Amino acid sequence: GAVVSQHPSRVICKSGTSVKIECRSLDFQATTMFWYRQFPKQSLMLMATSNEGSKATYEQGVEKDKFLINHASLTLSTLTVTSAHPEDSSFYICSARASGSGYTFGSGTRLTVV
Amino acid sequence: SQKIEQNSEALNIQEGKTATLTCNYTNYSPAYLQWYRQDPGRGPVFLLLIRENEKEKRKERLKVTFDTTLKQSLFHITASQPADSATYLCALAESGGATNKLIFGTGTLLAVQP
Numbered sequence: 754g755a756v757v758s759q760h761p762s763r764v765i766c767k768s769g770t771s772v773k774i775e776c777r778s779l780d781f782q783a784t785t786m787f788w789y790r791q792f793p794k795q796s797l798m799l800m801a802t803s804n805e806g807s808k809a810t811y812e813q814g815v816e817k818d819k820f821l822i823n824h825a826s827l828t829l830s831t832l833t834v835t836s837a838h839p840e841d842s843s844f845y846i847c848s849a850r851a852s853g854s855g856y857t858f859g860s861g862t863r864l865t866v867v
Numbered sequence: 868s869q870k871i872e873q874n875s876e877a878l879n880i881q882e883g884k885t886a887t888l889t890c891n892y893t894n895y896s897p898a899y900l901q902w903y904r905q906d907p908g909r910g911p912v913f914l915l916l917i918r919e920n921e922k923e924k925r926k927e928r929l930k931v932t933f934d935t936t937l938k939q940s941l942f943h944i945t946a947s948q949p950a951d952s953a954t955y956l957c958a959l960a961e962s963g964g965a966t967n968k969l970i971f972g973t974g975t976l977l978a979v980q981p
Contacts, residue, residue: 757910759910787968787969789971794876795973795974796956796971796972796973796974797911797956797971798971799968799969799970799971802968844908846910846911848910848969850967855901855913855916856901856913856969857913858903858910858911858912858913859910860909860910861908861909861910863908
């Protein structure tokens with residue numbers, strides 16, 4: 754079945770630094786990738802949608818300059834949290850989808866900003 | 868406003884009983900609805916998909932119903948086991964041009980007591 758690999762699984766960074774999270778589709782080409790954020794005991798909130806080779810579409814209220822998304826190939830998308838602050842601490846999850854297929858989720862990245 | 872609500876934050880049942888989880892949506896016209904399982908610190912795992920023209924779908928001990936008039940889906944786990952304990956999420960695919968964004972409900976934490 755379709756597998757999505759997300760790295761790192763956990764990261765701790767200092768306030769003001771940037772962190773990059775990678776999302777790879779291992780055995781299929783992902784025409785679309787999605788990035789979600791999940792706070793404790795809450796559901797997944799969609800942050801942005803990215804199609805390979807084009808700019809990401811951000812949801813209302815999500816700062817595109819703070820959460821940089823790059824979908825440079827059909828198997829890789831990255832989310833960079835720039836100038837991270839403690840309030841950015843959260844669980845980030847990516848999802849990948851091939852055209853006409855279902856959604857496969859990564860295992861998530863726990864970001865802690867100290 | 869658009870909402871996807873799941874009946875309760877938490878549901879406790881005895882092993883062997885049937886768990887019934889509810890998903891209600893407002894101001895959406897989904898072509899299909901999905902159910903996912905999420906374990907702590909992990910990404911969601913796909914369970915079942917039901918289309919708007921389907922009333923019921925089954926997979927092993929799982930059953931999903933979809934009532935587009937009531938704007939509601941019910942998710943049943945029969946002969947529940949402690950291993951079924953997890954958070955269950957319903958999700959709608961919202962059409963957005965070439966991509967279908969997956970929007971999640973609030974989630975229900977199921978605890979199956981031995």
